[in-house]
Amino acid sequence: MSDFSFLPHDWTTLNTSTLFGVLLVAGVLGGLLAKRVRWLPTITGFMAVGLLIGPSGLGLLDEAMLADARVLVQVALGLILFKLGTSLHPWMVLHTPALLIASLVESVGTFAAIWALMHALGTHPLAAIIAATVAVSSSPAVLIHVVHELRAKGPVVDISKALVAMNNVLAFIFFSLAMPFALRDANLPLATAIGLPVYQMIGAALLGTAIAWLITRVGHFTATDDAHYRFALVVGGVMLTLGLSELLRVSPLFATLSLGIASRGLQRRARLAHTEFGAGADLFFIVLFVVAGASLHLHEVFRLAPLALAYVGVRVGVKVIAVLVCGKASGYGWRESAATGLTLIPMAGLAIGLVQTTQELLPAIAGELGAIVLAAVAVFETIGPPLVAYALRLGGTVPDGGGARQTAPATGVRPELPEPPEPSTAQRTEPLAPAD
Numbered sequence: 001m002s003d004f005s006f007l008p009h010d011w012t013t014l015n016t017s018t019l020f021g022v023l024l025v026a027g028v029l030g031g032l033l034a035k036r037v038r039w040l041p042t043i044t045g046f047m048a049v050g051l052l053i054g055p056s057g058l059g060l061l062d063e064a065m066l067a068d069a070r071v072l073v074q075v076a077l078g079l080i081l082f083k084l085g086t087s088l089h090p091w092m093v094l095h096t097p098a099l100l101i102a103s104l105v106e107s108v109g110t111f112a113a114i115w116a117l118m119h120a121l122g123t124h125p126l127a128a129i130i131a132a133t134v135a136v137s138s139s140p141a142v143l144i145h146v147v148h149e150l151r152a153k154g155p156v157v158d159i160s161k162a163l164v165a166m167n168n169v170l171a172f173i174f175f176s177l178a179m180p181f182a183l184r185d186a187n188l189p190l191a192t193a194i195g196l197p198v199y200q201m202i203g204a205a206l207l208g209t210a211i212a213w214l215i216t217r218v219g220h221f222t223a224t225d226d227a228h229y230r231f232a233l234v235v236g237g238v239m240l241t242l243g244l245s246e247l248l249r250v251s252p253l254f255a256t257l258s259l260g261i262a263s264r265g266l267q268r269r270a271r272l273a274h275t276e277f278g279a280g281a282d283l284f285f286i287v288l289f290v291v292a293g294a295s296l297h298l299h300e301v302f303r304l305a306p307l308a309l310a311y312v313g314v315r316v317g318v319k320v321i322a323v324l325v326c327g328k329a330s331g332y333g334w335r336e337s338a339a340t341g342l343t344l345i346p347m348a349g350l351a352i353g354l355v356q357t358t359q360e361l362l363p364a365i366a367g368e369l370g371a372i373v374l375a376a377v378a379v380f381e382t383i384g385p386p387l388v389a390y391a392l393r394l395g396g397t398v399p400d401g402g403g404a405r406q407t408a409p410a411t412g413v414r415p416e417l418p419e420p421p422e423p424s425t426a427q428r429t430e431p432l433a434p435a436d
Helices: 016-035 042-053 062-069 070-087 090-095 098-120 125-136 142-152 155-185 190-219 227-248 252-266 278-294 298-303 305-329 334-340 349-361 361-393
Strands: none
Touching: 016 042, 016 062, 016 070, 016 278, 042 142, 042 278, 062 070, 070 125, 070 142, 070 155, 070 190, 070 227, 070 252, 070 278, 090 098, 098 125, 098 155, 098 305, 125 155, 125 305, 125 349, 125 361, 142 155, 142 278, 142 361, 155 190, 155 252, 155 349, 155 361, 190 227, 190 252, 227 252, 298 361, 305 334, 305 361, 334 361, 349 361
C-alpha cells in the first residue's frame, strides 16, 4: 500500500509567510475599495476587510492566526512609534511651554474625567484608574498614516504629532504610577509592586536611548543620498529594540518611542528623523490595520455599547475642549485648535498594550477592564480615521485643496513650533524642524 504521508494534510493553520501574504492581499483590496470613496481614508478599508475575514466575520482568520501575526504588528507599531518619537525633540518640550501645558491639560483632564465616569458607573476602583490611564493615549498609527496618505503638512500636523507623542509618554508614566497600588492590592510584595513598573519604564527608556546612540553614531557616516542606508539603520534599530525589550522584559512600545525621541535629540548629522519609510514600511502598516480590524469583537461592542459610548463621548469631549481652550489661549484660531484636538481622538496601539500588560499582572480586574477598553477601541478605530482626515482638511494642511487654507491666528502669533537649539557644529546639514 502506498504511503502518501508526504502530501499536505493540515490546512487549518497558516504559517507566518502565508498569513503575511493573506493580510497584505486582503488589505490592498480594502484600500483600493476605500479609495473609490473620496472622503474615506484607506485605513478604514484595511480594517473593514480585516473585520470581514476575521473571527467576527467570515472566520477565515481565527484567534490563533491573529496571535501568530503579533510579530508583524509589533514591527509596524515599532516603526510608527519611532517615527512619532522623532517629532518630539527634547529641546522643543523645554522651549515650548504652551505645548507642554496643552499636553498636560488634555492628558490630566482626560484621566480625571474618565476616572470619574468609571467610578460613577460602579467599575472596580483599580479598573477605573487604569481605564483612565489608557484613555490618555492617542493612536500614532492612524495619525501618521492619514497624514502620509493626504500628504498633509503644516503647523497642525507638527503640533498634533508632538501632542500624540507626549500623551503616549504621559499615559505610560500614569500607568507606571498606578501599578504599585494595583499590585499591592493583589498582595504582591512591596518591592515587586514598586520595582516592576519602575524597571519597565526606566529600563525601556534607557534601552531606547542606548540603541539611539548606537544608530546615530553609525548614521554619521551616511551621506545625503544614502537614504536607503538610513532606512535600513532605522529598521535595524527598531528590530533590535523590540528584540532586546522582550529579552529584558521591558515595554517594547515605550522603548521604541524612546528610541525615536532620543534619535531626534542625538541625530545631528545622522538625519535619521527625516528618513522616509516608503513602500517597505507600508507593507507592515497595512498588516497592522487589517489585524486591528480582524481583532474587533462585534458581540463585545454591542454588549457594552452604552458604557463604551459613554467612555468615547467623555474622552472625545475632554480632549477636543482642552486643546481648543489651550490653543485659543496660545494665539491659535478656532479652526486650527479644533483640528488639532480632533487628531487626538483615535486610540489603539498603546491602549491595547497597557490592557494586555494588565491582563498578565492583574487577571482579577483584567476582564472588566479589557471588555470596556477594547469595546471603546473598536469605536475609536472605526470613527478615528475619517475624523483625522476631516481634521487635517479643517486645519488647512492638505495640499490638494481638500482643506481650508492655512492662515495665521488673528493675534498675529505664528502657529509654528520654534526650532529647538542645537550645539553648533562644523557640519550642520539640516534644520531641526519637526519630522514630517
